Amino acid sequence: MQTATEKLKLSEISPRIMQSEIRAMTVECDRVGGVNLAQGVCDTELPPQVQEAAIRAIRDGFNIYTRLDGIAPLRNAIARKFAHYNRIDADPDAELLVTSGATGALHATVMALLNPGDEVLLFEPLYGYHVNTLLSMRVRPVAVPLAMHTWEIDFDRLEAAVTPNTRAMVLNTPINPCGKVFTRAEMERLAAFATRHDLFVITDEIYEYFLFDGAKHVSMGSLPGMAERTITISGLSKTFSITGWRIGYLRADRRWLGSIAYFHDLTFVCSPSPFQYGAAAGLVELDDTFYAGLSTEYEKKRDLLCGALRDAGLTPLVPTGAYYVLADVSSIPGATAKEKARTLLAKTGIAAVAGTAFFTGGRGEDLLRFCFAKKQPDLERACAALRSL
DSSP states (O other), X not given: OOOOOTTOOOOTTXXXXXXXXXXXXXXXXXXXXXXXXXXXXXXXXXOHHHHHHHHHHHHTTOOSOOOTTOOHHHHHXXXXXXXXXXXXXXXXXXXXXXXXXXXXXXXXXXXXXXXXXXXXXXXXXXXXXXXXXXXXXXXXXXXXXXXXXXXOOOHHHHHHTOOXXXXXXXXXXXXXXXXXXXXXXXXXXXXXXXXXXXXXXEEEOTTTTOBOTTOOOOOGGGSTTOTTTEEEEEESTTTTTOTTTOOEEEEOOHHHHHHHHHHHXXXXXXXXXXHHHHHHHHHHHOXXXXXXXXXXXXXXXXXXXXXXXXXXXXXEEOOSBSSEEEEEOTTSSOSSHHHHHHHHHHHHSEEOEEGGGGOSTTTTTTEEEEEOOSOHHHHHHHHHHHXXX
């Protein structure tokens, strides 16, 4: 007897949520044994203080659930970090949440604060996880393109994007993939915009320590009047090279924190317990010289990769933050950016990501994104392969 299956089907949103081009290129790179400059895995060495504290926590039996907002030593360390670096006051018992990466923080925030049909403004180029997190909860992302190559904000275009359904703005600084760092003047104008339209501002500041050419990081939540409406999201995945540990965190006004924490608990329960102890040790034991060293080290990596791209005839759009480079790859054969990425992989063994993964409206076809958060021998090997192009 045949059973009717009209009700057995994917959700209406499923066809729009698929494996990212970043992950697809990682699979292709693994298949050919190439150098993966596609995915921001950050496979450099983690600080020994972080590693040893996590191992010690496992051996000491800290392997069970934590309270839903994270362990006290880590929340206290994050509060001190917020005050010292971000100039944000945060009560570790009422305004901080340890999350399953910055991705988990965004997911819980959207669940707690937004409704299906709400609209959220994002600047383009976009990070796909921001867009797809919104889509997965039936929230509509509205892209506001930055000026190509200079990445300046068109404030008239931003104003025009606002509708009665606009509830929030996602602000990623430094930006993945283009490395733009929003200036204080830009942040102040965006703060005035958010206040005028009564919007939440959800930030992603995961690359806050990766700054070049004298760029300064400014947190929206530190600006006058913005603490209540800003959910400040960051994490230690990139800073400590522990992307697989899933240690993120957020600061939100106590009016919102309880509900955000509940939804995070509902979905993720908690960030891994022993890794929280490792992260806490890093925040406590590593001083400002460590973070300054990150910028110095990664600026050198940036310059090495940009030099190789130029030598290969691929013009880099030099970033001032994060650890990615968008490059003009018009000279590589292929009708689309995806084809160009696969041509490059076939010819050089170097995996990069199609620029169209970060743009809407057909933009990005002549761009590829390259990641330079690699161990030095791997990065040098990649640069040599690029020059052979």
